[in-house]
Amino acid sequence: MDAALLPLAPLVVVAGTTVVLILLDLLPPRTSKVHLGVVALVGIVATLVSALFLWGRAGRAFSGVVVLDNFALFFDVVICYAVALVLLLSLDYLRRNGMERGEYYILVLFATLGMLLMAHAADLIVIFLALELMSLSLYVLAGFFQARLTAAESAMKYFLLGAFATGFFVYGIALIYGAAGTTALDRVGAALGSATRDPLLLIGLGLLLVGFGFKISSVPFHMWAPDVYEGAPTSVAALIATGSKAAGFAGLLRVLLSTFRGAQPDWTALLWVLAVLTMTVGNVVAIAQSNLKRMLAYSSIAHVGYMLVGVVAGGPLGAGGVLFYLLVYSFATAGAFGVILLLERGRQEAVNQDDYGGLAARHPVLALTLALFLLSLIGMPPTAGFAGKFYLFGAAVRSGYIWLAVIAVLNSAVAAYYYLRVIVYMYMRDQEGVPTEPAPSFAGRLALGIALWGVFQLGLMPAPVLDLAQAAVAPLLR
């Protein structure tokens, strides 16, 4: 490979795989598209390997607008794991729903390219392009089951609100350009250092935060999330909940910690409030949900709140904690969505709590798997959720945000209620009528196995990965 393209290796691999997929889609067989999914999976694994291989290297490409550093590489790994799990889960899921089309895998890889580009972006223009590449692909994917009214509705809501947020984002870029005279992140940072609180720059940052807040679904920009998760195909919901959220945090962390470090007191005060609102609203509303996909949507909102606690705490501990938590959260959330996706009740997807009654008696392994993912989301030791929360809240306490940590811990206790309720249904209730049965999908079980491995690997031995996460944020904090 050309030396100038080396920093882009993960992006090049994904883009190349996407082009291959587009060509393959035109060739026979026309009825089965599983081979496209397998090729996509191979591409994602190759991307993962290239990211691991590049670890520790630094570089820039395209006149410095795309950057390679450990921060970007860590996010590459998180996103690739999430996308690989989603692809494994999709292989059989699409066929069962009669929507086996090549576009699905192509769009998933385009969205992945956007996510990776976001992690590698060193210029506001590139962040904008990455955001849009990811979002436009996900709008289409959300409405992929086009004959269903709920799918069309979720795509429409996602699209209108997403485009609205894009408007704010672009205007924010325009104002920042007006104040700093450049869109390169490091030079904006330098301009901020010399300017004495330029209001234009701060308003611009505020508008950027609206755009990012939408992507990571933090309160008050979270209203789309439950509807989109419920209406979209479950595999796509898992992708939105893990990959696109990780990409949003990649952009947010790079802009806040590196570029706008000079304005830290300003945005810390704002994010403190957003963090408290996000976790409280997410957890309280999740209690009222009986649909599991909606419950996981509100739970994902609450988890964004926990991660914002880490952003507020800042420093290698706080920011590193956020990166670690993203990995932990992605494994558990993709796994939980994966179990829902495998279960069917009378040709319908099992999304209601009642569908889970007595599951442990009939399918003990699957019930135990879902229970472990939910326990990880609660934060029970020895699962990864405990380690993740421990480091995040610990960072908040060390940075002096005692109250924030207290509120976060109280929120985790509230969250236990609605996660445990599902476990109670599985282990202590009986089911009437048509029983819930899992689909016989080897790829799906493999995905659950990988996610489960992640939950325990990170839970029992968190230190090595946490060290990597802290090394990853070091280039931003320098």
Add this chain to the structure above:
Amino acid sequence: MVPETYYTMLSAILFSIGVVGVLVRRNPLVIFMSIELMLNAANLALVAFGARFGAADAQVLVFFVMTVAAAEVAVGLAIIVAIFRLRRRLSVDDLSLMRW
């Protein structure tokens, strides 16, 4: 010569009209037009700021925004048509299958 602040003020006004349009209108097509207005307000601001700094990178960004807006139109209209086919009506108030 018109001062640069006039352009930025105009762009701020257009952006506000766009935001209000998104919030008060009920037809997805009109909402979508309001969003386009927001994007173009940002374009106007970018061109005005670019003229101040005498640099071309803002103009380049405008081209990117226009291209992305075109892609957004393609996806957005497809979604709106899909909804219309299923419902034969077009109002965001009808999008109420899923709530809370």
